[in-house]
Amino acid sequence: MSLTSEGGHGAVPTGAEIPVEPRPAASRRDWPLYEVFVRGKRGLNHVHVGSLHAPDDEMAVHAARDVYTRRNEGVSIWVVKAADITASSPDEKDPLFAPSGDKVYRHPTFYEIPEDVPHM
């Protein structure tokens, strides 16, 4: 048996005898997956903090409070079903972001202004 302590709380086995299923059949028993976003304080954006399972939107907000804000980490919570998120795909990165790649003139540094122009 080969062992590792990588798992934080101490040594656990790592050998091939430990089953790992990257794509298991979705469990019938479990609730839908929600992604959780928290606004840390007024003036900041909501930031993604993790996910959880809940039977409905309201329960997801309550669970998010308990899991992600036990120490006043937030003033506002968003939850959204993971299945409802549409995202760009990492391997489309080049074509998707290409339109902004060659537009250097969108940046202030593109413009040469003499040092002695004040307040610019």
Next chain:
Amino acid sequence: MSAPTLERPAPDEAALQRQFDATIAADHRIEPRDWMPEGYRRTLIRQVAQHAHSEIIGMQPEGDWLLAAPSLRRKAILLAKVQDEAGHGMYLYSAAETLGADRADLTDKLIERKQKYSSIFNYPTLSYADVGVIGWLVDGAAICNQVPLCRSSYGPYARAMIRICKEESFHQRQGYELLMTMMRGTDEQRAMVQDSVDRWWWPSLMMFGPPDDDSPNSAQSMAWGIKRHSNDELRQRFVDMSVPQAEFLGVTLPDPDLTWDEQSGHWRFGAIDWDEFKRVISGHGPANDERIARRRAARDDNAWVTEAATAYARKHDGGRPAEEHAGSAA
């Protein structure tokens, strides 16, 4: 989660591997929807899942003292600590799901004993002093292990570890404060603390895993940036931290070979009983059966709550079915 599909040629595996290697080499983070070698994905799922299991099972030994804590103050502290461990488990299952694992499926594997959790939680908490010693030594060892994981190459795992490490410091301090309070008490209380240290010291050292020359998978994990320090390195760091803390507390660590090595600037310690470790991790520790039985009962006895909430949601969500969940986007 769905992604808009673009017409594109089949990905070139070698190019993807090069991109992955370059990301690791630059010490950048791998994110959930990036291509990654299957070995990396499997290693992470196994590690993150077993770490999550450890947090969840780790609630039990201390949870046994919730109703017997000697004051409302101690009870509130212990409850908050045990609740944090539940939170840690949730952060980690969440990270595992970004790799394509399924939370309920992982729990089933734990209950069926196909996946493991840390050996340390298979020891019973025989006295209230154990609550203090677990906070001081077990959470202390976990901190040594977990701080470097905040820089793990897998983004969601590293981010979960950052949240966890912020909370662990409270765990260790409340334990040490509890022990200081007992050490200021009666002879009987001091004896309880010493007895507890005697029982937990060696299992705490085992938490760092087998010695480096008996840790065949470490090299690959180091190369992938999943692991940052060797088992022996972390164990030594823990011993060096703990010796002066024990001295301050006024307890004796149960190791006659513990000596200060002037030359290396480290504390040298005696041989660890790896046979005991292997016995405990493979299911024959003092409390393995009890831990798993209780986790199974929690799943099965509460299944009706899950079902009732699902039925309620279906009824009140305009008939929108609680469909199969897709993989996490995190």
